[in-house]
Amino acid sequence: MIKVKSVRSNLLVMSLIVVFAFSLAEAKEYGDIYMDATRDGMEKAEVGAVVFPHWFHRIRYKCKVCHESIFVMRKGANNANMNDIMDGKSCGVCHNGQIAWEPLECERCHSAEFKPKADEAASNQ
Numbered sequence: 001m002i003k004v005k006s007v008r009s010n011l012l013v014m015s016l017i018v019v020f021a022f023s024l025a026e027a028k029e030y031g032d033i034y035m036d037a038t039r040d041g042m043e044k045a046e047v048g049a050v051v052f053p054h055w056f057h058r059i060r061y062k063c064k065v066c067h068e069s070i071f072v073m074r075k076g077a078n079n080a081n082m083n084d085i086m087d088g089k090s091c092g093v094c095h096n097g098q099i100a101w102e103p104l105e106c107e108r109c110h111s112a113e114f115k116p117k118a119d120e121a122a123s124n125q
């Protein structure tokens with residue numbers, strides 16, 4: 001009897017560990033999304049790279065609020081830019097001063113240092 005019980009509780013502990021590890025992996029995968037497709041324009045305007053806090057938004061909205069009517073579910077596939085945002089599209093669907101703060105608060109989105117470009121990173125090794 002005792003043996004069976006401990007096997008069961010070991011199984012329970014093991015499955016809890018699996019669930020926990022899975023949610024950590026998921027949190028990492030869908031965490032902050034670094035966006036720098038328009039790096040040249042951003043550097044000219046002297047703003048940083050964009051960090052989109054995916055998790056922060058995911059806990060507030062259902063996926064379908066954004067996918068796929070505003071954003072395709074693939075990093076870098078949306079040609080996001082400031083004209084659209086100021087025009088009430090892309091991030092500007094919400095960041096319009098009504099649903100969320102206005103796009104005039106540049107550094108709240110442009111909050112990151114640029115990462116080395118892929119070719120620079122390769123030549124630095």
Ligand code: HEC
Nearest residue numbers: 033052057058061062063065066071073074075076077078
């Ligand atoms: C507030 C809007 C918003 C919500 C809500 C949202 N996402 Fe996203 N999601 C984005 C944006 C923006 C990107 C990045 C697109 C880009 O880089 O062009 C993205 C990217 C993704 C990607 C691609 C990641 C990659 O590395 O390629 C996946 C997968 C994804 N979302 C899944 C989800 C799921 C699942 C949910 C709901 C649980 C969700 N998203 C909710 C805006 C949102």
Ligand code: HEC
Nearest residue numbers: 051052053056061065090091093094095099100101108109
């Ligand atoms: C579906 C609506 C929606 C869309 C689309 C959206 N946001 Fe947001 N975002 C919000 C709301 C709501 C908040 C919280 C506002 C507040 O706290 O006053 C927020 C907050 C933020 C924050 C602050 C997070 C923090 O930790 O306080 C950042 C940064 C941000 N958004 C960036 C973006 C970027 C970049 C995009 C486009 C890629 C985007 N958002 C698209 C609704 C949206």
Ligand code: HEC
Nearest residue numbers: 035036037038041042045080081082091095103105106109
């Ligand atoms: C709600 C988030 C958000 C805010 C606020 C915001 N931006 Fe952006 N910005 C973005 C996103 C997303 C991109 C596209 C990133 C990418 O994929 O390269 C972008 C791209 C840019 C670009 C390069 C592309 C283009 O359209 O010219 C410039 C320049 C820029 N932003 C300047 C600014 C300035 C200046 C402000 C403040 C007046 C500002 N941004 C505020 C999200 C934001």
